[in-house]
Amino acid sequence: MTTGVARIEQWIEENSRSLTGEEMSDTIFIFKDSVYTLKKTDAGAFDVVQSSGKVVVFRNEQETDDFTCKICGGHHDNRIETIRCCMDRHD
DSSP: OOOHHHHHHHHHHHHTTTSOHHHHTTOEEEETTEEEEEEEOTTSOEEEEEEESOOOOOOSSSOOOTTBOTTTOOBOSSHHHHHHHTGGGOO
16 A cells, blocks of 8 residues: 655656755645655755644535535535535545
C-alpha cells in the first residue's frame, strides 16, 4: 500500500526538474485524512510535515443539495439514489 509520504517523494522526484525548491516549498498535499506540507531545510532538502484530522475539500464554488452525490457530484432524483451512488467508492 502506498503511503502519503511515498507519493510525495515521487512527486518531488518528478517535479524537481521543472520546479525550483522555492516553488515546491510549502506545497500542501492531502492523502486520505492527512495533510502534508513540504518544508525546505537550511541544507536544501525537504521535510514532509504531517498533520491529521478530518479533511474537507470544496471542489466547486456552488453548494450542493441532498440530491447531489458528495463523492462524484452526480445529481439524483431522490436521497436513496444519492446515498447509493458511490457507496462502493467509500474507504
